[in-house]
Amino acid sequence: MKQSNILGQSIDEWIATYPLLKEISHLNPVFWENPELKAIGHVSHLPVDVADMHEAEARWQRFAPFLMRAFPQTQGNNGFIESPLLPLTKMKSAIEMFYRTKISGRLYMKADNDLPIAGSIKARGGIYEVLKHAEDLALSHGLITKNDSYEKLTTAPFNSFFRQYTIAVGSTGNLGLSIGIISATLGFKVQVHMSADAKEWKKALLREKGVTVIEYASDYSKAVIQGRELSKKDPKSYFVDDENSQELFLGYSVAAFRLKRQLDQDGLSVDETHPLFVYLPCGVGGAPGGITFGLKHVFGDHVHCFFVEPTHAPAMLIGLLTGRHDQVSVQDFGIDNHTEADGLAVGRPSRFATTICAQLIDGLYTIEDQELFKLLTLLVDSEGIFLEPSATAGFQGPILLQRQTDYLKRHQLEKNMSQATHIVWGTGGALVPEVEKKSFYDRGRSLLQL
Numbered sequence: 476m477k478q479s480n481i482l483g484q485s486i487d488e489w490i491a492t493y494p495l496l497k498e499i500s501h502l503n504p505v506f507w508e509n510p511e512l513k514a515i516g517h518v519s520h521l522p523v524d525v526a527d528m529h530e531a532e533a534r535w536q537r538f539a540p541f542l543m544r545a546f547p548q549t550q551g552n553n554g555f556i557e558s559p560l561l562p563l564t565k566m567k568s569a570i571e572m573f574y575r576t577k578i579s580g581r582l583y584m585k586a587d588n589d590l591p592i593a594g595s596i597k598a599r600g601g602i603y604e605v606l607k608h609a610e611d612l613a614l615s616h617g618l619i620t621k622n623d624s625y626e627k628l629t630t631a632p633f634n635s636f637f638r639q640y641t642i643a644v645g646s647t648g649n650l651g652l653s654i655g656i657i658s659a660t661l662g663f664k665v666q667v668h669m670s671a672d673a674k675e676w677k678k679a680l681l682r683e684k685g686v687t688v689i690e691y692a693s694d695y696s697k698a699v700i701q702g703r704e705l706s707k708k709d710p711k712s713y714f715v716d717d718e719n720s721q722e723l724f725l726g727y728s729v730a731a732f733r734l735k736r737q738l739d740q741d742g743l744s745v746d747e748t749h750p751l752f753v754y755l756p757c758g759v760g761g762a763p764g765g766i767t768f769g770l771k772h773v774f775g776d777h778v779h780c781f782f783v784e785p786t787h788a789p790a791m792l793i794g795l796l797t798g799r800h801d802q803v804s805v806q807d808f809g810i811d812n813h814t815e816a817d818g819l820a821v822g823r824p825s826r827f828a829t830t831i832c833a834q835l836i837d838g839l840y841t842i843e844d845q846e847l848f849k850l851l852t853l854l855v856d857s858e859g860i861f862l863e864p865s866a867t868a869g870f871q872g873p874i875l876l877q878r879q880t881d882y883l884k885r886h887q888l889e890k891n892m893s894q895a896t897h898i899v900w901g902t903g904g905a906l907v908p909e910v911e912k913k914s915f916y917d918r919g920r921s922l923l924q925l
Contacts, residue, residue, distance in 0.1 A: 481803060481807045481808070482799065482802060482803065486500070486808060486809070489797070489808070493796055493797055495507060495796060496793070496796070496797075496808065499786075499789055499792065499793065499796075499808070499810070499841070500808045500809055500810060502786045502787060502810065502843075503786065504786055504840065504841050504842060504843055505792075505840065505841050506838065506839075506840040506875050506878075506879060507792060507795075507796060507838055507839050507840065508837070508838045508879065508881075508882050509795065509833075509836055509837055509838050509839070511795075511798075511833050511834060512834065512835070512836070512837055513834045513835075514776050515771050515772065515775050515776055515835075518771075518834045518835065519834075521768075521831055521834075522721060522827070522830075522831070523721060523724060523725060523728075523768065523831075525772050527721075527725055527728075528725060528728045528729060528731075528732070528769060528772065530725075531603065531725040531726060531728065531729050532729050532732055534603070534606065534607060534610065535555065535556075535603065535606075535729060537610070537621060537625055538554070538606050538610075538625050539553060539554025539555060539625075540554060540624050540625050540626040541554075541606075541625040541626055541628045541629060542554040542555075542556065542592075543626075544626045544629045545628075545629050545660050546591060546592050546660075548591045548592070549591045549592070552591070555733075556590055556591050556592060556598050556599065556602060557590070557733050558585060558586040558587045558588075558589050558590045558901075559586050559589065559737075560583055560584075560585055560586070560734065560737040560738070560741065560898070561583060561584045561585075561586050561858075561860070562581065562582070562583055563582045563583060563584050563854075563857075563858055563899075564582070565857040565858050566582065566584075566853065566854055566857045566858050566860075566870070567581075567582040568857070569853045569854075569856070569857040570582075570850075570853065570870060570873075570874065573849070573853060573923075574874050576874055576877070578873045578874065578877070578897065579877065579892035579893050579895060580752075580873075580892055580893060580894060580895030580896060580897055581743075581895070581896050581897065582873060582897050582899070583896060583897065583898045583899070584860070584898065584899045584900075584901045585730075585734065585898055585899070585900045585901060586860075586901050587599070587730075587900060587901055587902055587903070588860075588861075588862050588863070588866055588901040588902065588903050588904035588905050589901075589905055590905070592653070592656055592657065593649070593652050593653035593656055593657075593906070594652075594903060594904065594905025594906040595649040595652065595653065595818075595866075595902055595903030595904070595905070595906070596649070596727070596762050596900065596902040596903060597649040597650040597652065597653040597654075597762065597903070598653045599726050599727045599729070599730055599762070599765075600650075600653075600720075600722075600723035600724065600726035600727045600761060600762055600765060601644075601650050601653030601654045601657070601715065601723065601726070602653050602654075602656075602657045602726070603722065603723070603725070603726025603727075603729075604654075604715050604720060604722040604723050604726060605642060605654060605657045605658050605661070605663075605715070606657070607722050608642070608713050608722075609628065609637065609661050609663075610625075612636075612637070612640065613628070613633070613636070616636070618633070618636065628661065633661070633662065634661070634662035635662065636662070637661045637662035637663045638662045638663070638664065639711060640663055640664070640711045640712070640713065641663060641664040641665070641666060641706075641709060641711060641712040641713070642654060642658040642663045642664070642665050642666075642712075642713050642715065643665070643666040643667075643668065643702050643705065643706040643712055643713070643714045643715070644666075644667055644668065644702065644714065644715040644717070645667075645668040645669075645670070645695065645698040645699030645700075645701070645702040645703070645717065646667055646668070646669055646670075646673065646695075646698070646717070647669070647670050647672055647673050647695050647698075647758065647817050647818055647820050647821070648669070648673045648674055648677040648817050648818055649677070649818050649902075649903050650715075650717055651667035651669060651673070651677065651681060651686075651688075652677060652680065652681060652906065654667065654715055655667050655681045655684055655686040656684055658686075659684045659685050659686060664687070665681075665684075665685070665686040665687065666686070666687045666689060666702070666705075666706075666712075667681055667686055667687070667688050667689070668689045668691065668698040668699070668701055668702035668705075669688055669689065669690055669691065669698060670691055670693065670694050670695040670697070670698040670820070671690075671691060671692050671693060671694060672694065672695070672813070672814070672817045672820040673690075673817060674817055674911070676907070676908050676911060677906075678690070680906065689701075689702070694812055694820065694821075694822050695758075695759070695820060695821050695822065696804070696821070696822050696823050699716070699717065699718055702714060703716060717759050717761055717825065718759055718761075718801070718825040718826070718827065719825065719826070719827050720761065720827070721827070723761045723762075723765065724761055724764060724765040724768070724827065724828070724831075725765065726765065727761065727762050727764075727765025727766050727769070728765040728766065728768050728769035729769065730765075730766050730769060731766065731769025731770045731772065731773040731774075732769070732773065734770070734773075734898075735773050735774070738751075738896070743896055745774045745777050745778060745896070746777055747777060747891070748891050748894055749777070749891070749894045749895070749896065750777055750778075750779060750888055750891055750892075750894075750895045750896075751770075751774055751777060751778040751779065751895070751896050751898065752778075752779045752781070752872065752873065752876060752895060752896070752897045752898070753766075753767075753770060753778060753779070753780050753781070753897075753898045753900065754781050754783060754868075754869030754870075754871075754872030754873075754897070754898070754899050754900065755767065755780065755781070755782050755783065755869065755900045755902075756782075756783050756784075756816070756818070756819055756865055756866060756868040756869060756900065756902050757782035757783060757784050757791050757819065757839070758788075758790075758818055758819045758820070758821045759790070759821045759823075759824055759825045759828065760782075760790075760791050760824045760825045760828030760829055760832060761825055761827070761828050762902070763780075763782050763832075763836075763900075764825070764828035764829075764831055764832045764835075765828075766780075766900070767780040767832060767835050767836055768831055768835060771835050779837045779886070780835065780836050780837055781836065781837055781838050781839060781840065781872055781876070782832075782836055782838075782839040782840075783839070783840055783841070783842055783868035783869055783871070783872065784819055784839065784840075784841050784842075784868075785814035785815075785816045785819050785820070785841065785842060785843075785844060785847075785865075785868075786814075786841045786842065786843050786844075787805075787810060787811055787812060787813050787814040787844070788805055788810070788812045788813075788814050788816070788819055788820050788821055788822065789805060789810065789841050790804065790805050790812075790821045790822055790823055790824045791821075791824045791828075791829065791832070791839060792839050792841065793805060793808065794823075794824040794829045795824075795829060795832065795833055795836075795839070798833075800824065800826045800829040800830065800833075801823050801824055801825065801826040801829065803823075804822045804823040805822045805823075806822050814844055815844045815847065815848075815864050815865075816844065816847060816864050816865030816868065817865065818863070818865040818866075818902065818903060819865045819868070837882075838879075838882070840871070840872070840875055842868050842871055844864070845922050846871060847864040847865065847867050847868060848864055848915060848918045848919035848922055849919050849922050849923050850867035850868075850870045850871070850919075851863075851864055851867045851915055851916065851919045852916055852918075852919025852920050852922075852923055852925070853870075853919070853923070854867065854870070855916055855919075860901075861904050861907070861912055861916075862901050862902075862903070862904040863903050863904040863907050863915070864915055865902065865903065866900075866901050866902040866903045866904055869899035869900055869901075870899050872897065872899065873897045877892070
């Protein structure tokens with residue numbers, strides 16, 4: 476491996492301190508338990524709290540009339556952007572057969588791949604932040620009050636008002652889609668700065684919506700930096716900063732309230748004898764971090780949250796393992812950040828998210844790209860559900876967790892695993908074109924040798 480100096484130390488010195496870095500830098504899949512995990516009652520100095528989550532939920536409620544009018548597909552859910560919780564008994568059997576093992580407990584999927592408007596988890600955070608900015612502008616100009624029906628934001632005068640302003644974001648794809656679609660609907664001018672790994676169909680879809688797409692030959696971090704700097708030059712431009720946004724984070728966190736209602740409706744308990752395990756694909760960290768923050772505050776220590784990253788883009792893992800957060804990148808350790816999981820192709824994590832996640836997540840594992848396609852095909856064949864490759868990453872979680880006997884013993888979970896609920900967070904896929912879906916599926920079939 477090429478030697479380099481990283482924050483004053485050679486790679487060999489880093490590996491001597493953190494031996495797992497050797498496996499990570501060799502692109503081997505790993506499972507990491509978080510030694511800094513704290514019981515929820517002992518978590519300290521977080522920049523957001525439960526009151527902020529409730530305020531975010533109240534804002535979603537104010538915007539429900541607008542969303543029902545602007546996006547009729549939300550009417551069946553009373554204007555809420557929400558996804559179903561799906562039992563996956565057939566997929567569970569398919570995974571057990573493929574991996575030649577048994578999964579203790581029930582397997583579910585939170586189908587954020589089916590979220591209205593943007594078809595991915597980013598609809599939670601991205602749409603929420605744009606709605607908050609629109610509300611702030613309209614309130615500050617005396618155009619609405621919080622007691623008004625926000626349905627009026629769909630009318631021509633508001634569209635003309637918002638056209639004075641620009642929304643900008645840096646994205647590998649799905650965040651750009653959610654920002655672009657909602658901003659253009661409100662009337663904002665929109666700029667999406669997209670990294671080299673963003674899929675062409677996502678760029679094309681944004682352009683169809685009237686969004687200005689600015690392409691970069693470099694990775695996600697460079698697209699964010701350039702987008703942020705350009706936005707600063709325009710006093711009427713608002714930059715949705717995935718690396719530092721509290722609003723994105725809170726938009727994601729509200730999912731915990733919604734999930735609790737769904738579990739209650741299905742008669743699924745979450746307590747000491749009925750543990751909940753949630754597996755969340757991770758890019759820069761805002762979406763899985765926000766959801767984890769919400770889940771831990773709703774379910775306490777009875778929920779166990781694990782992030783998943785590609786072996787070629789383990790940004791959050793390296794940031795948390797070393798405790799250096801966004802000060803180190805995957806490229807520092809000779810890792811190329813090239814992955815088919817475009818939504819997870821991040822070289823450096825969000826400092827805002829890692830600071831919070833350092834205390835809250837139970838662990839993280841990495842997965843090879845070819846496994847994503849295998850799991851994608853297994854899901855289509857067993858349940859008839861399509862996810863984009865990055866969104867399938869969580870399906871290895873229940874298998875890998877059962878091999879972590881020390882973790883299970885330490886948390887006194889062994890005797891309760893048969894009563895566990897495993898939730899894989901399906902982060903995206905609804906807007907993928909059919910030709911891309913077939914390509915992904917066929918690739919999985921080939922890898923499975925079907």
